[in-house]
Each structure stands twice: as structure tokens, then as C-alpha cells.
Amino acid sequence: KNEVEQSPQNLTAQEGEFITINCSYSVGISALHWLQQHPGGGIVSLFMLSSGKKKHGRLIATINIQEKHSSLHITASHPRDSAVYICAVRWTFGNQFYFGTGTSLTVIP
């Protein structure tokens, strides 16, 4: 059983499209992180959420604590957004991190 489920696993979009990646989790959490991993392997933390919504440039992340669900939106997608997006949650008890399996996004020019 996975504590964190992401969908879709793979996503191909045309440049300019609006993209949504979903993350559902089953444990009580103190925070949820969205990470971006580029083909070269490097990982960048995009957002940390404990409630509500955050926006950074063309990226928006939301979380609904009651429904145990988070979404990452990319507006006006661009080929440079092509990467794997990973949802991670920090479990309230024990401070462990659990990771989703990632969503591989390809944006075609």
C-alpha cells in the first residue's frame, strides 16, 4: 500500500496547455512538498504546503487537508517544464517522509 498516490504517471502536453498533477495521501501530515526532478537527475523543491494555496510564477499548488489531496497546476506550459514532478508528505508521527512515484511530464513545442 502506498501512502502517497500520484496521477497521472505520464503526461504529454502541447506547449501552452494548462496542466494538473494530482497527489492523494493516506496519513496525517504536517506538510506536503512538490519536487521537480530534471532529466539530469537534480531535484528542486517547488513548494511546501501545510494549508491553502501557493503560487510561484506559472506554478500553483493547492492542498485540501480534509480530503488529503493536493494539486500542482502549470499554466501556459513550456518545453522547459518537462521533468518528473514528485509529491512528498511529511508524516505527523515520526516525521517520516513518504514519496509518490512521480509524474513524468513532457511538453511538446
Added chain:
Amino acid sequence: DSGVTQTPKHLITATGQRVTLRCSPRSGDLSVYWYQQSLDQGLQFLIQYYNGEERAKGNILERFSAQQFPDLHSELNLSSLELGDSALYFCASSTVAGPTDTQYFGPGTRLTVL
């Protein structure tokens, strides 16, 4: 560049051997995290240190150990290596140790066990 450094970048070794991976956090960061990323299991949290003390523990095998030194750099020791230990090992750092801290990831060490 996140400011987190990891050495070595690549490591090739044989089963049964022992290796040490090193991580230097961003200047001023007190917390260090270690993660393992393998093809079959994805990203897994191993352990977190804050200012020299263990803060949280994940799926770290007994053959693995870590520590954070007074200068805040951290080392991950992997012993009795098995083929399945082949993976990317990431270190990340954050300012303090709270759940809401942004983590800055190093470039990773790719370990290949033959």
C-alpha cells in the same frame, strides 16, 4: 546551484564493500536529510540530522549509518553492500528542522554495486 555539495559524484564498488558518502549543507543550514532513489523503489527517506542530533528516521537499513559532524557536514556510511543498494543518494539541507522548511537538494551521488 543549490549550495549543497555531495562527494563523490559517482562511485563504483563491489558487493560486500563499505563506502562513505559526504554531504556539505548550505552555509547556515543546520539540518541535513539523506534520501535514496532507486529505479524500483523511487525516492525513499533515510534519515535526518539537526545540529548534530538525529531528528527523524526513515527506511534506513541496519547496514547503513549516518552522522552529522560539528562543522555540520554529514556522512552516510553504507556497509556490506548488495547489488540492490545501487541507487542515487541525495542529501538535502534546510535552515532548521521544522516540517515546513524548504529543502535544498545536492546533485546526488550515484552508487553502482557490481
